[in-house]
Amino acid sequence: MGVGRRDGHRNCREIRLITFDRVSFTYPGADRCAIENISFFIEPGSVTLVTGSLGSGCSTLLLVAAGLAPHLTGGTLVGKAVTLGVEVGAQAAHRQIAGRVGLLLPAPWTQLSGVAFSVADEVAFGPANLGRPRDRIARAVERAMALAGVSHLAERDPTTLSGGELQRVILAGIIALEPEVYLLDEPAVELDPEAADAFYRMLPELAREAAVVLATTDTDRAVEVAARVILLERGRCIAQGTPDGVLGSEKTVSASASTTVAQIAHAAGLSGPFPLTPEALALRFNA
Template sequence: MAYITCDNLTYSYPLSEEPVLNDLSFEAQKGEFIGIVGQNGSGKTTFCHALRGFAPLFYKGEFSGQITLAEKKIHEMKRLSDIADLVGYVFQNPFTQMSGIEETVFQEMAFGLENLGLPKEKIINNVTRTLTDLGLTSIQDKHPLYLSGGQQQKVALGSVLAMNPEILIADEPTSQLDPAATKEIFSLLKENQKNGKTIFLVEHKIDLLYEYATRILIIHEGKIVVDDKPEIAFLDDRLAMFGVEMPNILALGQLLKETYSLDFLPTKQQEIEEVLLFYRDRK
């Protein structure tokens, strides 16, 4: 039995004439790292909202179909808090995720844990570990609202990671981070996935998704139009139509295949290096 299922999911926001999600079906197993890509307005964020229960429990609107998370049915829930300990959500804009009442980064990251009623010692341990993982110990006493955008993104992510959810949904959590910090976040998410967490990551950074994700969903006009391993999904002939770019590794692999008439397509960094070394040594 699948860990997560969406069956014939259709959703329209209030006052909207057209559905944002259109008869979408999907299954996932525990421990997957799922990258979600597509054009702006394709339904990526709404799909994530539906997985967390925000649509329709918070955003209302017209909802049909069924979502099941670890045998819990979203449409039967009355409160978002019913799955707060199961699903963590990192919003695209970190400012909207701040509590607005805590005065230090440490307190901000402890806020959700306190709402879950966890023991004080566990809260301190979880927050301390997460601060270290994210490299935020030097700013743990600073006010969260006075941080840079990139620092706020890390705090927002840390506030969710500290709660140790089984399912983590993150909507472009690295948009304000530099390349080095972005790579650190991807590595941290990968570590969580290897430890059994299920990751859903909306991102435009295709090369990193290709490197870290175990599965890619391409959403177009409210439907999942591609669902496969990264090395297969990003070779789909319709990528341009869906507004998705091919990862640089695959593009280079295709170029090498055509240039040297290879009988295989290099899809990994190591394979590309081996091809280049082979033909360099033949000169």
């Protein structure tokens, strides 16, 4: 489902899906900003990696972009954050963009609907909430389950699934929403290495029809698909640009915020910019 396909009047190719202009956010009772003075934009068809050490503000950035912070979390938002043309600080902004933004959280068991008794119904939970017609829901569910690799689990009770299966089911539930922007927070944390690889290989397919913003510390896999990287540290954006430019820099690698390959290249005495993938490393050695 592409944005243009779903609503002819909304041609996302002409707009920035998410724009942050000097955005800061502070949780209630916190003595410092969770994110501070962040500016970036997200364009359609892109995969953007948001990364940084734990507590650097990646998850908060996604919550603000989804319009859920401060509306559900409380707290103070400063600056201008616009998602899909809606200023997220405005009254009931999250309701206006509900279903148009697909937010995936790290813990799958907290995202179970609690009212579905089969995986297929769990996946259909979101589109059904949005009041979509049944035939459209059925198509979206079938496609989402195939993409997430959970078609064989369709009749299972969601409460009996393993963590990895559950995470893929919740992802299918997000895909079934047919969002214009995917906000994925540590989406592969419960997956085994093989399933995680399959998940990352699927991301370009999602990005063909929407933008993908990926918050993860799994930079090894993420750099394979991300076209752009936003690097956060203690809530501040310390660099953004291409993966090679940001994660391959001497400073990032020294701070252990880059890929394993880059760390190895650094330890081996290569000079920056460091290669990020095994293929790039091989090329570098061959050159």
